[in-house]
Structures are given as structure tokens and as C-alpha cells.
Amino acid sequence: MTSPDPMAEIRASFFIECEELLEAMQDGLQQLEDGLHDSETINVVFRAVHSIKGGAGAFGLEQMVRFAHRFETVLDGVRAGTLAISPDLMKLFFRAGDHLSDIVRASRDDDDVPQGEVLAAELDAHISADAGEEAEEEIDFQPMGIALDLDLPALDLEDAPPLWRITFAPEADMYESGSEAFPILKALADLGDADVTCDTSSVPPLAELAPESAYLSWRIDLRTQVDEAEIRSVFEFVEGLCAVTVERVDDAASELDVPEDIAVPDLPPEDAPSLDRPGQDPMATAETASKRPATTGSTPAAKTVVRVDLDRIERLVNLVGELVINQAMLSQSLESAGLSPHSDAMNGLDEFQRLTRDIQDSVMMIRAQPVKPLFQRMSRIVRESSAAVGKDVRLLTDGDATEVDKTVIERLADPLTHMIRNAVDHGLEAPHARAEAGKSPEGTVKLSAAHRSGRVVIEVSDDGAGINRPKVQQIAMDKGLIPTDAVLSDGEIDNLLFLPGFSTASSVSDLSGRGVGMDVVKTAIQSLGGRIAITSVPGAGTTFSISLPLTLAVLDGMVVNVAEETLVVPLNVVAETLTLSDDTIDEVEPGAQVVRVRGGFVPLFDLGQALGYRTDPGNLTGSVALLISQEDGSRAALIVDEIQDQRQVVIKGLDDAFCRSPGIAAATILGDGQIALIIDPSDIIAHAPKGVAAAPTSLRLEA
Amino acid sequence: MTLEVLAVDDSRTMRNMIKLALEPEGFTVHTADDGVHGTEVLQGIAPDVIITDINMPRMDGLEFIDIVRARTTHRTTPILVLTTESGNDLKLRARKAGATGWIVKPFDPAKLIKALRMVAG
Numbered sequence: 001m002t003s004p005d006p007m008a009e010i011r012a013s014f015f016i017e018c019e020e021l022l023e024a025m026q027d028g029l030q031q032l033e034d035g036l037h038d039s040e041t042i043n044v045v046f047r048a049v050h051s052i053k054g055g056a057g058a059f060g061l062e063q064m065v066r067f068a069h070r071f072e073t074v075l076d077g078v079r080a081g082t083l084a085i086s087p088d089l090m091k092l093f094f095r096a097g098d099h100l101s102d103i104v105r106a107s108r109d110d111d112d113v114p115q116g117e118v119l120a121a122e123l124d125a126h127i128s129a130d131a132g133e134e135a136e137e138e139i140d141f142q143p144m145g146i147a148l149d150l151d152l153p154a155l156d157l158e159d160a161p162p163l164w165r166i167t168f169a170p171e172a173d174m175y176e177s178g179s180e181a182f183p184i185l186k187a188l189a190d191l192g193d194a195d196v197t198c199d200t201s202s203v204p205p206l207a208e209l210a211p212e213s214a215y216l217s218w219r220i221d222l223r224t225q226v227d228e229a230e231i232r233s234v235f236e237f238v239e240g241l242c243a244v245t246v247e248r249v250d251d252a253a254s255e256l257d258v259p260e261d262i263a264v265p266d267l268p269p270e271d272a273p274s275l276d277r278p279g280q281d282p283m284a285t286a287e288t289a290s291k292r293p294a295t296t297g298s299t300p301a302a303k304t305v306v307r308v309d310l311d312r313i314e315r316l317v318n319l320v321g322e323l324v325i326n327q328a329m330l331s332q333s334l335e336s337a338g339l340s341p342h343s344d345a346m347n348g349l350d351e352f353q354r355l356t357r358d359i360q361d362s363v364m365m366i367r368a369q370p371v372k373p374l375f376q377r378m379s380r381i382v383r384e385s386s387a388a389v390g391k392d393v394r395l396l397t398d399g400d401a402t403e404v405d406k407t408v409i410e411r412l413a414d415p416l417t418h419m420i421r422n423a424v425d426h427g428l429e430a431p432h433a434r435a436e437a438g439k440s441p442e443g444t445v446k447l448s449a450a451h452r453s454g455r456v457v458i459e460v461s462d463d464g465a466g467i468n469r470p471k472v473q474q475i476a477m478d479k480g481l482i483p484t485d486a487v488l489s490d491g492e493i494d495n496l497l498f499l500p501g502f503s504t505a506s507s508v509s510d511l512s513g514r515g516v517g518m519d520v521v522k523t524a525i526q527s528l529g530g531r532i533a534i535t536s537v538p539g540a541g542t543t544f545s546i547s548l549p550l551t552l553a554v555l556d557g558m559v560v561n562v563a564e565e566t567l568v569v570p571l572n573v574v575a576e577t578l579t580l581s582d583d584t585i586d587e588v589e590p591g592a593q594v595v596r597v598r599g600g601f602v603p604l605f606d607l608g609q610a611l612g613y614r615t616d617p618g619n620l621t622g623s624v625a626l627l628i629s630q631e632d633g634s635r636a637a638l639i640v641d642e643i644q645d646q647r648q649v650v651i652k653g654l655d656d657a658f659c660r661s662p663g664i665a666a667a668t669i670l671g672d673g674q675i676a677l678i679i680d681p682s683d684i685i686a687h688a689p690k691g692v693a694a695a696p697t698s699l700r701l702e703a
Numbered sequence: 704m705t706l707e708v709l710a711v712d713d714s715r716t717m718r719n720m721i722k723l724a725l726e727p728e729g730f731t732v733h734t735a736d737d738g739v740h741g742t743e744v745l746q747g748i749a750p751d752v753i754i755t756d757i758n759m760p761r762m763d764g765l766e767f768i769d770i771v772r773a774r775t776t777h778r779t780t781p782i783l784v785l786t787t788e789s790g791n792d793l794k795l796r797a798r799k800a801g802a803t804g805w806i807v808k809p810f811d812p813a814k815l816i817k818a819l820r821m822v823a824g
Contacts, residue, residue, distance in 0.1 A: 010716060013715060014716035017714065017715045017716050043760075046758075047713070047760065050758055050787065051713065051714045053787065054787050054808050055716040055717065057809035058720055058809040175779075176801065177802060177803050178779055178781040178802075178822065179781065179803050179804070180781075180822075183821050183822060184821070237804030237818075237821075240798075
């Protein structure tokens with residue numbers, strides 16, 4: 001054992017395993033909910049809960065054991081067919097699953113374990129009387145490390161230990177189960193001073209001897225301090241497979257109330273002639289055994305998984321980043337050395353570039369994880385939020401095997417939670433309204449994930465009433481978010497939901513109205529390099545669609561020159577590029593310029609000025625402007641001197657020592673070894689100096 | 704006396720606990736995730752004792768014992784059942800399948816070692 005505390009390590013791995021088991025449990029429950037009531041599905045759920053209980057017992061996590069046991073007992077009822085699955089029971093199972101997850105997490109973090117007495121009582125109500133008894137009995141877990149020879153014999157403290165006479169006559173079956181007489185005799189000898197006599201009187205002449213029969217028996221005279229129960233415990237494994245008597249025979253015995261010859265209790269005699277025991281007929285058993293792989297083969301083979309410390313992966317990702325940069329540098333220097341593009345060196349370099357790209361993709365895949373655990377958390381959100389607002393909601397998930405970067409998944413949890421709550425709270429109609437609209441009383445929220453052209457698309461849709469556009473527009477007007485005379489398209493109205501400070505709920509409900517609006521969701525998505533879009537069909541529902549990059553480690557960027565500096569602008573925010581000319585630029589007030597784009601006006605910002613590289617961009621004619629689509633649906637144009645290239649860059653975080661500079665997101669190293677800053681256009685626009693930032697609101701909507 | 708042991712359990716935690724209990728004693732511990740895996744592992748080793756869980760995916764402990772007992776090489780290898788269920792019914796079924804003995808989870812390391820030495824002779 002190299003680790004200082006192997007127990008702590010096993011404990012940590014137990015909790016990781018718990019997460020996997022909880023996931024399997026959720027899956028199984030979902031399948032049960034979907035009507036798949038076969039025994040294997042129930043078994044999967046049962047086994048998950050059972051394994052959690054087993055591990056919890058080993059670590060003395062009593063509350064976890066207790067609750068898991070209750071849950072397991074009810075599941076066992078279903079497994080045994082004494083309890084039928086009903087919608088109510090499924091709801092209870094889901095709640096119990098959630099509660100078990102809570103207990104696991106609280107135990108892991110050493111928090112107070114949630115009580116859940118009501119839930120426990122509800123589970124108990126499903127436990128049949130006899131099973132309940134067993135539950136009580138079994139719940140009494142022995143703590144680990146209990147001493148075996150705890151009780152000293154009360155009476156025998158004087159001189160010689162008492163003498164016991166033990167007879168031991170194995171039956172043939174005992175040998176069949178892998179037991180041997182010798183270790184048992186040895187174990188008895190370990191208890192004290194033993195005198196063993198072997199009785200060979202039953203051994204027949206060789207010709208009559210059946211090799212699989214048992215003929216020998218033993219008599220053991222044992223002087224020991226231990227009590228009868230302890231002596232008998234030596235025979236625990238062979239109970240019913242041999243005749244055993246234990247009797248106290250020394251002088252003191254006559255005065256004591258010693259039990260007479262005791263027959264071996266417990267196992268019923270019908271167990272003895274065991275025709276089905278293996279070994280009895282090896283051929284037959286072998287035959288059944290050989291058939292087994294066919295039946296078990298239908299279940300998918302277990303995946304081999306290696307656990308790797310995240311730090312190591314980070315290191316690998318970083319090194320691959322360096323490799324990509326190095327390769328780009330090499331290309332450039334070879335090119336500038338004037339080598340023919342058809343030379344061996346350049347051909348080799350092409351291959352090198354392809355390999356580097358493949359390695360990079362593979363390394364990024366290591367960080368990728370399926371969105372399934374995230375989706376499972378959402379099913380809980382749906383259960384809780386639908387219960388809170390009194391709606392009957394069903395969550396459908398699709399594509400939960402879709403893999404996304406681990407960091408993306410982690411940072412997606414909050415925005416997704418909010419969107420799901422919104423869908424349940426605002427998206428779906430109240431039950432009576434659904435009935436009036438002729439819809440099923442049960443609302444549906446659908447959560448799906450898919451890979452689409454190098455990005456991940458996650459959709460949250462509901463089959464509710466759709467966005468009430470007149471109402472949305474009215475609220476936006478009332479709140480002064482849009483001018484009262486604005487004429488908006490449907491899409492524009494829908495996008496008003498993403499404006500800061502917008503909330504359609506007429507009353508702040510317990511659920512989604514926590515002062516967090518869709519604007520926060522949008523910001524969170526954008527900080528992941530993602531985009532969010534909304535579509536809505538009146539009466540049929542609303543769909544939010546999130547598109548995310550597969551990884552946060554690389555970025556598709558536009559490399560631009562500004563005031564002799566090289567900068568990288570994330571490509572996903574650049575809607576289009578424009579070449580400025582005199583007749584497209586207007587000055588709305590001194591220092592505040594706009595550019596005309598297809599009849600609309602877009603405020604102009606000079607990137608060089610915003611970053612303090614220069615005070616005046618000079619003559620703008622011929623300059624390039626990047627049209628940036630902003631999170632609030634508005635647009636702005638950033639002036640740059642020249643566009644160099646579009647390429648994938650490796651994101652390098654800026655150390656804390658650089659402080660947080662407005663407008664700078666990160667840095668990268670370009671092919672020529674030059675370090676370039678990656679800018680955050682929205683941040684630049686928000687922090688833009690003087691009048692230019694105060695572009696009139698009305699312009700935004702006409703743009 | 705040190706022994707070579709095969710521990711079959713679908714719980715990684717339980718496998719780790721068994722290793723933690725036995726390896727400091729000098730035991731060699733092989734592990735398998737379930738019955739199917741266990742039968743595969745057994746192709747390459749000849750352990751002194753086999754420890755198995757009962758409730759496992761793909762192939763449960765009872766079926767595993769059944770198959771092991773059918774193989775001539777492991778016909779007399781002692782098999783200990785490690786289970787959370789302490790009911791007599793299960794013990795009976797385990798024995799019917801050919802188990803040598805049983806240990807109830809959560810197990811006491813000292814007791815497990817004692818039981819292993821006991822059945823391995």
C-alpha cells in the first residue's frame with residue numbers, strides 16, 4: 001500500500017461508484033416508467049440500490065444503509081411480483097432515487113444527511129408484513145472489526161479449561177461443496193488443546209469402496225476456554241453436511257446444567273440428497289454451462305474503462321496544444337525558407353499536420369463525456385418543478401449518449417436547469433388550459449442533444465401554448481425595453497425574452513422567477529462559446545436551441561491586425577465582415593459613428609481605440625469592420641485594419657497575474673510563435689469609451 | 704500461510720475492500736466484475752479460494768458457482784459467498800449451487816481471513 005490512507009481512497013472511489021450506480025438506477029427507473037417492466041430492468045435498479053447499501057455498510061454510513069435497505073425491500077417486492085408497478089409507485093421510486101442521491105452526496109461531502117421520514121414511511125407502506133420483519137432484523141448491521149472472542153467464559157476461571165467431546169462425521173455432500181475435514185479439525189485444534197481420534201471402522205474393503213462416499217469420522221477431545229457456540233461456529237459452513245455433536249465431559253460438567261447431545265439444527269434434511277449438485281453428473285452440468293454464454297451473450301459486454309486524474313489530461317491537452325503550435329511554426333519557417341510545396345519536406349509536413357490534427361481531436365475526445373448524467377439531473381428538475389406548480393409533466397430525452405467537453409457539461413447545468421424550469425412553469429399551460437386546447441393533460445418537455453457540423457446542439461422544447469407575442473411585446477414596451485411604436489417581426493419579439501430584465505411571469509412564481517431571466521441563460525451559453533436561438537409556434541410549443549462548441553480548448557478564430565497588433569476574434573460572434581467606405585459611414589454625433597448595413601444603422605467601435613492601442617483610427621475608408629451579433633440581439637461593428645486569416649487556435653488561459661482586462665478573454669500562440677490576445681467582443685463593446693457606446697436604442701432594432 | 708484468491712463482485716468498492724483486507728496479509732487477490740468475467744479470469748489462474756458476490760449483472764454468483772463446479776479443475780476449489788443477505792434461504796441456495804461457506808457483508812477483515820484459511824485448509 002503506497003497511499004497513506006488506502007481507506008480514504010476506497011471511500012472516495014466508493015462515492016464515484018455510487019454516482020455510476022445512481023445513474024444506472026435512474027436509467028432503470030426511466031425504463032420502468034417507459035413501460036419496460038421486464039425482470040432485468042427491475043434487477044438493474046435493485047442491484048444499484050443494493051450495491052450502494054453494501055458499500056455504505058462497509059463505511060458505517062448507517063442512514064444510507066437504512067434508506068437504501070427500505071428502498072431495496074420495496075424494489076424486491078416488485079422483483080418478486082408481490083408488488084405491481086403503478087404510476088404512483090413509479091413516482092415514489094423516483095423520489096426515493098432522488099433522496100438516495102441526496103444522501104449519497106451529503107455523506108460524501110460530510111454534510112448533514114437529509115432525513116426524509118415521510119418518504120421512508122411511504123416506502124414502508126409498500127413493504128409487506130413479513131418482508132418488514134426481515135427488514136428490521138437485517139437492518140441491524142454489525143459494525144466492522146468486531147472482536148470474535150469477546151466473551152470470556154463466565155464460569156471457568158479456575159485451573160484446567162473444561163473438556164469437550166466433539167464427534168464429527170462428514171457426509172459425502174460436504175466434500176462436494178469444497179469443504180475438507182482437515183481445516184475443520186485444525187480450526188478446532190486452534191481453540192485449545194485437542195486430542196483427535198479418527199474412526200475408520202466404516203471404511204469398506206477396497207473393492208466395495210465408492211470413491212465419492214464419506215467413510216471417516218472423528219472424535220475430538222478438546223480442552224478449551226471457549227463456549228459451545230464458538231466450537232459450533234467452526235462447523236458453520238458444513239452445517240447439515242455432517243453429523244456433529246458437542247458435549248461437555250469433564251468432572252465439573254456433572255454439576256453444571258450442560259445440554260445433552262445436541263443434534264445439528266437448522267438445515268432441513270431434504271437438502272441432503274442433492275441430485276442437482278455439480279460433480280454428481282459433471283457431463284450434464286457441463287452441458288448446461290456451455291449453453292449459458294448464448295443467453296448471457298445478449299447483454300452488452302462491459303466497457304473497459306481507465307480512470308485518469310483530470311490533471312494529467314489537462315497536461316496532455318496543453319502539450320498537444322504546444323504540438324499544434326510547434327507544427328504551425330515549422331510549416332511557416334519551411335515555407336519562408338523557400339522550399340517547393342512538392343518537396344519531400346513539405347509533403348512530410350502535410351502528413352505531420354494531419355496527424356497533429358488527429359492527435360488533437362483524439363485528446364479532446366478524452367475530455368468528452370456523455371450528456372446523460374446532466375439529462376438525468378434534469379429529469380429530477382422536471383419532477384420537482386412540475387410537482388411545485390401542479391402540472392403533470394413528462395420529460396423525454398433524446399441523444400443522451402452525445403459527448404461534450406466535461407467543462408461544457410459542468411457549466412451547462414445551471415442554464416439548462418433554468419430553461420427546464422421555465423418550460424415547466426411558463427412554457428406549458430395549466431392542466432385546464434390544456435384540456436380546453438384539446439391537448440393531453442400531461443405536458444411534454446423534450447430535451448435532446450446531437451452533434452451537428454462540429455458542434456453540439458441541445459434543444460429544450462415544450463408542447464405548451466407557445467410564446468404569447470402580443471403580451472411579450474407589451475411587457476417590453478411597458479418596461480421601456482423597446483420604443484412604443486416599434487414594429488417587430490415574430491422572431492424579434494421572441495428574442496425579446498433574452499433582454500436583461502425581462503420576465504413574462506405575471507406573478508413571481510416560486511420556481512423560475514428568481515430574478516434570473518433568459519438573459520442570464522444566454523450570457524452563460526455565450527461564455528461557453530455557444531449560441532442560443534428560440535422558435536415558437538402558437539398553440540404548439542416553444543423550442544430553445546443551444547449550439548455549443550465541442551470543446552473549450554480550441555476556438556475557431558479570425559486573426560486580425562489592429563494598430564500593428566495581432567488579435568483573435570472568436571469566429572462565432574462575427575456575423576459578417578464589411579469594407580467601410582465614406583458613403584456608408586454617418587456621424588450621429590461627434591465621436592459617435594454608425595455604419596449603414598442594408599438600410600439599418602450599426603454603431604461603430606474602433607478596436608484599436610477600445611484596447612488603448614491608438615486614440616484615433618484615422619480615415620476609416622478602406623478599413624474593415626466586423627459585424628458582431630450581440631447577445632441581446634443587437635449588433636455592433638468593430639473596426640480593424642486588416643483580416644489575416646481564419647484558423648483554429650489553441651486557447652491559453654491568462655494567468656491571474658495579468659489581472660482581468662476588459663475585453664480580453666484569453667491568449668493564444670500563433671504559428672509564427674507570436675502571442676496573440678483573444679478578445680471578447682461583447683465585453684469590448686460594453687466597455688467602449690465615450691459617446692460611441694451610447695448608440696441610440698432605436699437603431700438596434702432597425703438593424 | 705498466504706493464499707491466492709479470486710474475488711468476484713460487481714461493486715468496485717467491495718473489490719477494493721477485499722484487496723485492502725487481504726493484500727497486507729500477503730494474499731494474492733485477483734478480481735472479476737461479474738460471473739462471466741469470473742469464469743474468464745479462471746481460465747488463467749488456479750486460486751486457492753474463490754470469493755463471490757451473489758447479485759451481479761450478466762451472470763449471478765449462483766450460476767457462476769454452478770459453472771465453476773462443473774469444471775474439473777475447480778471442482779474442489781473452496782468458494783465463499785460474500786453477500787449482504789444473511790437469510791438461511793440464500794445460504795441454502797448457495798450451498799446447493801456448490802458454495803463452501805459464506806461471509807455476510809459488511810465483512811470483518813479478520814473474520815474473512817480466518818474463513819479463507821479455514822476453507823483453504
